[in-house]
Amino acid sequence: xxxxxxxxxxxxxxxxxxxxxxxxxxxxxxxxxxxxxxxxxxxxxxxxxxxxxxxxxxxxxxxxxxxxxxxxxxxxxxxxxxxxxxxxxxxxxxxxxxxxxxxxxxxxxxxxxxxxxxxxxxxxxxxxxxxxxxxxxxxxxxxxxxxxxxxxxxxxxxxxxxxxx
Amino acid sequence: xxxxxxxxxxxxxxxxxxxxxxxxxxxxxxxxxxxxxxxxxxxxxxxxxxxxxxxxxxxxxxxxxxxxxxxxxxxxxxxxxxxxxxxxxxxxxxxxxxxx
Amino acid sequence: xxxxxxxxxxxxxxxxxxxxxxxxxxxxxxxxxxxxxxxxxxxxxxxxxxxxxxxxxxxxxxxxxxxxxxxxxxxxxxxxxxxxxxxxxxxxxxxxxxxxxxxxxxxxxxxxxxxxxxxxxxxxxxxxxxxxxxxxxxxxxxxxxxxxxxxxxxxxxxxxxxxxxxxxxxxxxxxxxxxxxxxxxxxxxxxxxxxxxxxxxxxxxxxxxxxxxxxxxxxxxxxxxxxxxxxxxxxxxxxxxxxxxxxxxxxxxxxxxxxxxxxxxxxxxxxxxxxxxxxxxxxxxxxxxxxxxxxxxxxxxxxxxxxxxxxxxxxxxxxxxxxxxxxxxxxxxxxxxxxxxxxxxxxxxxxxxxxxxxxxxxxxxxxxxxxxxxxxxxxxxxxxxxxxxxxxxxxxxxxxxxxxxxxxxxxxxxxxxxxxxxxxxxxxxxxxxxxxxxxxxxxxxxxxxxxxxxxxxxxxxxxxxxxxxxxxxxxxxxxxxxxxxxxxxxxxxxxxxxxxxxxxxxxxxxxxxxxxxxxxxxxxxxxxxxxxxxxxxxxxxxxxxxxxxxxxxxxxxxxxxxxxxxxxxxxxxxxxxxxxxxxxxxxxxxxxxxxxxxxxxxxxxxxxxxxxx
Numbered sequence: 001x002x003x004x005x006x007x008x009x010x011x012x013x014x015x016x017x018x019x020x021x022x023x024x025x026x027x028x029x030x031x032x033x034x035x036x037x038x039x040x041x042x043x044x045x046x047x048x049x050x051x052x053x054x055x056x057x058x059x060x061x062x063x064x065x066x067x068x069x070x071x072x073x074x075x076x077x078x079x080x081x082x083x084x085x086x087x088x089x090x091x092x093x094x095x096x097x098x099x100x101x102x103x104x105x106x107x108x109x110x111x112x113x114x115x116x117x118x119x120x121x122x123x124x125x126x127x128x129x130x131x132x133x134x135x136x137x138x139x140x141x142x143x144x145x146x147x148x149x150x151x152x153x154x155x156x157x158x159x160x161x162x163x164x165x
Numbered sequence: 166x167x168x169x170x171x172x173x174x175x176x177x178x179x180x181x182x183x184x185x186x187x188x189x190x191x192x193x194x195x196x197x198x199x200x201x202x203x204x205x206x207x208x209x210x211x212x213x214x215x216x217x218x219x220x221x222x223x224x225x226x227x228x229x230x231x232x233x234x235x236x237x238x239x240x241x242x243x244x245x246x247x248x249x250x251x252x253x254x255x256x257x258x259x260x261x262x263x264x265x
Numbered sequence: 266x267x268x269x270x271x272x273x274x275x276x277x278x279x280x281x282x283x284x285x286x287x288x289x290x291x292x293x294x295x296x297x298x299x300x301x302x303x304x305x306x307x308x309x310x311x312x313x314x315x316x317x318x319x320x321x322x323x324x325x326x327x328x329x330x331x332x333x334x335x336x337x338x339x340x341x342x343x344x345x346x347x348x349x350x351x352x353x354x355x356x357x358x359x360x361x362x363x364x365x366x367x368x369x370x371x372x373x374x375x376x377x378x379x380x381x382x383x384x385x386x387x388x389x390x391x392x393x394x395x396x397x398x399x400x401x402x403x404x405x406x407x408x409x410x411x412x413x414x415x416x417x418x419x420x421x422x423x424x425x426x427x428x429x430x431x432x433x434x435x436x437x438x439x440x441x442x443x444x445x446x447x448x449x450x451x452x453x454x455x456x457x458x459x460x461x462x463x464x465x466x467x468x469x470x471x472x473x474x475x476x477x478x479x480x481x482x483x484x485x486x487x488x489x490x491x492x493x494x495x496x497x498x499x500x501x502x503x504x505x506x507x508x509x510x511x512x513x514x515x516x517x518x519x520x521x522x523x524x525x526x527x528x529x530x531x532x533x534x535x536x537x538x539x540x541x542x543x544x545x546x547x548x549x550x551x552x553x554x555x556x557x558x559x560x561x562x563x564x565x566x567x568x569x570x571x572x573x574x575x576x577x578x579x580x581x582x583x584x585x586x587x588x589x590x591x592x593x594x595x596x597x598x599x600x601x602x603x604x605x606x607x608x609x610x611x612x613x614x615x616x617x618x619x620x621x622x623x624x625x626x627x628x629x630x631x632x633x634x635x636x637x638x639x640x641x642x643x644x645x646x647x648x649x650x651x652x653x654x655x656x657x658x659x660x661x662x663x664x665x666x667x668x669x670x671x672x673x674x675x676x677x678x679x680x681x682x683x684x685x686x687x688x689x690x691x692x693x694x695x696x697x698x699x700x701x702x703x704x705x706x707x708x709x710x711x712x713x714x715x716x717x718x719x720x721x722x723x724x725x726x727x728x729x730x731x732x733x734x735x736x737x738x739x740x741x742x743x744x745x746x747x748x749x750x751x752x753x754x755x756x757x758x759x760x761x762x763x764x765x766x767x768x769x770x771x772x773x774x775x776x777x778x779x780x781x782x783x784x785x786x787x788x789x790x791x792x793x794x795x796x797x798x799x800x801x802x803x804x805x806x807x808x809x810x811x812x813x814x815x816x817x818x819x820x821x822x823x824x825x826x827x828x829x830x831x832x833x834x835x836x837x838x839x840x841x842x843x844x845x846x847x848x849x850x851x852x853x854x855x856x857x858x859x860x861x862x863x864x865x866x867x868x869x870x871x872x873x874x875x876x877x878x
Contacts, residue, residue, distance in 0.1 A: 005168075009171060013171070013175050016175065016179060017175070017178060017179065017182065020183070020186075020202050021182060023182075023186060023198055023199070023202060024182055024183075024189060024195075024198075024199060024202075029194060029195065032195060032198055033194075033198065036198050036201055036202070039202065039205065040205065043208070043209060046172065046175075047212055050172065050212050050213060050215075050216045052212050052215065052216070052227070054224070055212060055224050055227055055228065058228060058231060059208075059231065062231050062232070062235055063205075063231065063234075063235075066235055067201065067234070067235055067238050070238060070242055071194065071197070071198065071238070071242065073242070074194055074242040074245055075194055077246055077249070078194065078245060078246060078249040078255050081246075081249040081250055081253065082249060082254055082255065087191070087192065087256070092188065092189065095188070096184075096185050096188035096189045097185060099184060099185075099188060100181045100182065100184045100185035100188070103177075103180065103181045103184050104177055104178055104180075104181035107177035107180065107181070108174055108177050111170065111173050111174060111177060112174075116167070116169055116170065116217055117217075118167055118168070118169050118216070118217055119217075119219070122216065122219045123219060125215070125220070125221050125224055129221045130221050130224060130228070132221075133221045133222070133225045134225065138225055138229075145229060145232055145233070148232075148233070148236055151236075152236035152237075152240050153239070156239045156240050156242075156243035157243075159240065159243040159244055159246075159247050160243035160244075160246045160247055162250075
């Protein structure tokens with residue numbers, strides 16, 4: 001890999017990891033959500049680097065657009081119901097850190113032992129290719145997914161609905 | 166270490182950070198955000214391997230994962246709002262009804 | 266074996282002997298409408314006893330066709346641990362007849378004796394009487410030690426029930442309990458003996474053990490089993506020091522005393538000794554001990570009998586003394602002498618008790634000091650008591666003469682025991698004469714003794730039968746003994762005649778001291794009186810109970826409460842504490858559960874990656 005590529009990747013990695021740390025360590029809930037947005041966008045960049053253009057776009061649209069918006073909404077609404085900004089402290093960091101480190105260690109350990117050969121160049125997977133997969137090999141999960149989305153929508157409405165007095 | 170290894174390692178670290186957040190955060194939305202991080206890490210993994218093997222499978226699954234996560238967050242946040250409405254607090258340490 | 270086919274199978278006859286009274290007991294005891302009607306209960310019980318006796322008599326002439334019936338009962342690991350069965354031979358057959366006869370006579374007598382009791386109590390009485398007959402006959406027919414033990418205990422139970430018949434009297438209840446306890450004490454020895462028997466011979470069956478011993482005597486420890494069995498014998502047959510229950514057992518109705526504590530139950534011990542006498546061949550030390558215990562008991566009890574005021578107690582000590590003679594004879598080596606005396610004693614002692622009962626019934630008291638001159642108004646009773654007395658004294662040609670003859674002959678070679686035996690021979694007619702004379706001759710010493718009424722024929726009839734048996738049974742057995750039991754040896758010895766002389770001397774002494782002219786109550790020296798009336802043995806038992814048994818009980822209780830229960834409590838407490846500690850894992854906090862989830866996940870993955878194969 002060329003130096004530029006390494007640099008690019010490193011920056012992306014730093015942004016991602018830094019944003020993640022911001023999400024979990026921030027004292028302000030809104031800040032946490034915004035850090036998450038940063039992570040999601042940076043990940044989209046990573047996808048692009050990995051020749052997953054369509055996915056990068058979907059990531060930005062759905063995650064950074066949809067999810068983050070939803071999260072902000074929820075934060076505002078809950079704050080209103082709670083009667084003030086939501087406290088965002090964290091507790092029990094030591095043991096959590098231990099577990100997280102263990103997870104990281106385990107996963108990296110396995111990873112670094114693995115032999116993965118990467119072909120030099122691969123055919124680019126574009127939206128058309130993905131579309132063909134959806135309607136071809138993965139048509140069933142695709143249809144089920146649409147049912148799931150409807151169910152989720154209805155479920156969310158049903159749960160959050162205010163009961164009529 | 167190749168590019169792919171790098172990405173996979175990154176995903177692992179991101180996952181670990183998500184775990185940390187999951188175990189640490191006291192309010193429900195914070196926990197959901199941590200779960201988001203973990204899901205994101207998984208997606209990175211999927212896309213990286215898609216790059217290795219060629220074909221669309223990895224990306225398709227990543228898309229599925231995104232869609233699922235979106236649905237999950239929607240329902241989760243609906244629950245958070247319900248929680249806030251009924252208990253006037255979304256602090257998970259306050260919900261101790263299962264205390265043995 | 267080809268004979269004219271018998272009308273009924275031998276086995277069936279033998280089985281009927283104990284089972285008929287059992288059926289009667291069940292009928293009377295369990296079927297309330299029968300048990301409530303005293304008269305009906307009596308009829309059923311007597312009918313069963315009569316039928317049982319009939320079977321026994323039918324079998325008496327056929328002892329040559331002896332058999333042992335064994336039915337496996339407790340199979341253990343491929344082998345049979347315990348069997349149930351019947352033993353019919355020259356030893357059990359005469360005993361069956363004796364027991365059956367005395368039981369039947371006593372039951373008929375009881376109808377008259379208990380005529381003023383209520384119907385319900387009479388139902389109870391006959392239930393226990395029939396149950397006892399079942400137990401006793403079953404005991405006689407038992408072919409193995411375990412079955413003997415079971416029936417032994419059942420006999421003890423019936424004794425308890427019958428002694429305590431007048432349960433409204435505390436003294437009766439206490440006497441019954443005392444009898445039960447003391448006999449149980451000896452039966453512990455019996456029980457341990459069962460264990461020893463199994464260890465040494467791998468069988469409880471008497472024939473098996475006998476054959477084993479014939480093939481080759483035991484290397485060592487041959488004395489253990491007979492010694493332990495003798496503990497059981499001593500308790501049931503009231504040998505010193507386990508004799509203390511017998512005088513108190515007189516609290517029961519007199520027919521009960523006649524049946525159980527004269528003729529049958531106390532004889533069960535001697536019968537056990539007779540049945541297991543083959544064990545003594547290899548244990549001469551035990552034989553000697555048995556002989557001396559018996560001889561000592563004979564004299565000891567005779568002296569006690571001479572100082573009693575209660576007529577039944579005189580007879581009780583007399584029974585104890587005579588049993589001592591039987592035991593001594595067997596210990597000296599002559600099983601035949603002991604067995605013979607068992608039979609004759611059953612008849613004349615039962616007769617004596619029934620006659621005493623008749624007198625008691627007329628005068629409403631047991632006390633000799635309040636009797637006197639009863640012979641005038643109760644000729645028959647006086648006659649019966651007199652005949653019984655003479656038989657017991659051993660005056661020829663009454664039955665007691667023959668059996669006592671044999672006993673003294675058996676003791677010939679053992680001077681000390683012989684001396685004790687002869688002393689008994691002197692004392693026995695003395696105390697019997699005293700009792701007879703004080704009760705039936707002289708002047709009446711109380712109001713109720715002035716006009717006694719003779720008993721009805723319900724009571725006189727059985728007495729008459731027993732009287733006749735007391736007269737002839739000795740000569741009868743002497744002549745025909747060999748047809749019943751092949752090994753019967755009956756011979757005359759000069760010591761026997763010396764015994765007759767002593768008997769006459771004793772009677773004379775009694776006449777002089779307690780006859781109608783002088784009629785003193787207590788003629789023995791003061792010191793003897795004091796010593797005989799002391800309750801030393803009883804006090805020793807009480808001491809043992811309070812200080813020895815109690816300590817053992819305390820220790821055992823401590824062990825049970827703190828160690829055994831403590832272990833259980835410890836387990837419970839540990840479980841509780843562990844639960845309490847583990848409970849803290851369930852905090853109710855979602856993050857904690859998630860942590861647990863991840864820890865488990867880590868463990869699984871680590872195991873999957875680095876563990877496993």
